[in-house]
Amino acid sequence: MEKYTYKAHGKVILIGEHSVVYGYDALAMPIEALNISTTVEKFNQNWMDTDRYHGPLIAAPAEYNGIKYVVDTLLAKSQSTQPVKLSYQGKIPVERGLGSSATVALGTSMALNQFFDLKLDHDQIMAITNHAEMINHGKASGLDAATVSSDQLIFFNKKSGPQKIAGKLGASLLIMDTGELGNTREAVSMVKAKYDASDVVKKQMKRLGDLATATKEAWLEKATEKIGQYFNEAQEILTDFALSTPRIDQLKQIALDNKALGFKLSGGGLGGIVITLCYNQADAQQIADLSQKYINDYWIEEI
Template sequence: MDKRYRLNEIYNIGTIIVNKKVEVKAHGKVILIGEHSVVYGYNALALPIQALNISTTVEETAGPTWMDTNHYHGAFFVAPDEYDGIKYIVKTMLAKVADAPDVKITYSGEIPIERGLGSSAVVALGTTKALSQFLNLNLDHDEIMEITNHAEMINHGKASGLDAATVSSDYLVFFNKQDGPQQLSQKLGATLLIMDTGELGNTKVAVQAVKKQMDESDLKKKQIARLGELATATQENWLKQNAEEIGKIFNEAQSILASFDLSTEKIDNICKIANDNGALGTKLSGGGLGGIVIALCPNQATAQKIAQKSQANFDNYWIEEI
């Protein structure tokens, strides 16, 4: 067994090592149910999306430590504040070895940012894994996830760990903070239409807004708890392959999220069009204030029909069989 095959087997990811050059690919995700409530310890369900991915490449450079992305090309540690989570990872990893080399880190492929598709978690996970291999640190899964999740806390102010757990999984993830992630390999037998409104969401602002409302209202606390109950009900109905009931759950969850002022006109328009044209249920996914909408459909034909009728309200869409 050669070294390259061994590394692929250990990490279960695409990994290439050529002359001290490491490449790691990680995929995105969508939250099906439980956004915001998961931050407070309730249940959530999230789905990995293999079609959306980013590759992280690490190689030695003459210096300074450098970063190349689709949006920034320059010295790593003077990058804008939006890269603070990644800066934390690189500083932490380089500090683990004596006389650490300067490195060039390149991110290729793209997941739309600030849409709830897990872009920051994907980059954090990919960076941690790639540097672990490049520096021969051989960090185990728990160590990698600890660093990734800390970077997510920097990125979002308060992170549940759901995004990191899902972008590192090949299966549906049922998650709460107490028990951690549980993978569900069973299929629902339905089609998920994912639509990107093109509006930038802001997870940190959304989380802060929800917390403020909860601090001021017992009703809002009860609504967040209800989102957690709906996530548990989604898991139960998923195992029964009851897509119709999950659709009803999606619609109730959307009403709750909208009551926190997390929806937008585009999101509302998409939800109405989708539900009027055969969707079993439709809701925003992620922090809200923009981002993406997911419509649970009985089949691909219905998903395509909804996408056609909703196209004035989104920039891009994807269809996943689930």
């Protein structure tokens, strides 16, 4: 094969970030409007073209170590001496909790699998993608990889793995990019230190997991207002973990003052994105309009 392109989409965690790392439940949904296409083609050396780096794969900075692992692993499996050029088109804001690293890891794995006709199955692709995520973030639950490879809501537990949830809630989800770079590795490490040192934090972590379980049940019942309450309680816990920021707190106030059913940060925290549950698109749009000076961008998903 001369050339192959694979498009993978991003994700947003609805509830259960951080607690999922400790074996509790989480819910996440794919965002197909945010996607990145990975193209593999023959070249005279192993090469990478991204928004932020153009050059030999071997010389790429440490932020690309996950991709390097994917490429090295699949080149070894192919037993090919053919160098490749990897190009990435599309945009998912990085370090925001939108799954950019998992999207790229999955896209690279899928594209190389097809390019070299390796015939790897889904579980093998997921194992490679998840290992790349471990390199990227230090500790990864598998939730991001499962969601960026799905076209439906994902209910996730490390022990039982991903479970697809069909059906719509019948509400609108406003996703806002604070413009503040989150740092998943730093956030996970900071929370782990708190968790190891405090029984109170351990109880809060369990509660966060319980809220994710309750959200799944409420989703199936289409109990939108309950989910809003669960979002608000989860945000209080994440704030206690010192994962919120003054900007996130300001956005929360705007949302809850303007008909939002629930508000929380999504992903690692310390910046990144926030999500607001609304009855309808009009309410979501009003909150987005009122939040303009505090955000870089926003998306409204019908869920």
